[in-house]
Amino acid sequence: MDITSIETYRVARSRADLALASGEVLIAGGTWLMSEPQPATTGFVDLTGMGWSGIEVSEDGLRIGATCTIARLVAWAEGRADDLPSVPADWQAVSLVPDAANALLASFKVWNTATVGGNICRSFAAGAMISLAAALDGIAVVWTPDGGERRIPVAHLPTGNGTNALAPGEVLRAVELPAPALRSPALLRKIALAELGRSGAVVTGRVDDDGAATFVVTAATTRPAVLRFPELPDAATLAASVSAAEDYYTDPLGSADWRRGVSVELAARIRSELAGAAA
Secondary structure: OOOOOOOOEEEEHHHHHOOOOOOOOEEEOOOOHHHHOOOOOOOOEHHHHHOOOOOEEOOOOEEOOOOOOOHHHHHOOOOOOOOOOOOOOOHHHHHHHHHHHHHOOOOOHHHHOOHHHHHHHHHHOOOOOHHHHHHHOEEEEEEEOOOOOOEEHHHOEEOOOOEEOOOOOOEEEEEEEEHHHHHEEEEEOOOOOOOOOOOOEEEEEOOOOOOOEEEEOOOOEEEEEEEEEOOOHHHHHHHHHHOOOOOOOOOHHHHHHHHHHHHHHHHHHHHHHHHHOOO
């Protein structure tokens, strides 16, 4: 789409360039910004000129630069990027990366352009990178306009369907996924009303080395619902917890009751698979 309100475009090369003038917005992949009119926007500031590393692997875990494309992240997870560090052999939960990417209602062309940071910052309930990061205790590294930075769990970043906790002038710099979560067996399941429709519910589950279990509901709720248990819960406990989660919502792609019901079912299937794997 032609965005006819745009009068200026500049590439950010330094942190100082991220200070926005009236009417300017940050752009990286721009897949949402270019999808509909932006009448209040008169200028784009391109983050891709910052030269941020996309994928960094360390003993502490995985650091994903905000401008890393979804295609690049998937290629790394599937071992198809020779110029990137290898996936550690014991990081079982990396299998969630392509599953989360496939939960996007998007073609490969969008994958090649859309960024991890953009998907998270847009903060739609069905944001697949939010599902991934929340499932693995991801931390958002946020640059503040005073030159500092703060860290916030990605699960706490969305405040509603399309709104988030970023203050004016703040920029998502990276997402960090901790190694303990990456070493855990983890599963993602999704459902939509249409075979190729936007996710109506996405549920993830993982079991850590100490036996603790984490289930996360996204897409069905306006904000991620993170449910933690000291051990893999029994079926009734899990069903009650998922059903009682807050912020199930209704829109043309599904009613709140339907989203709640299918989330309970998806969580039950994940629980059964995780229990079988541990047996």
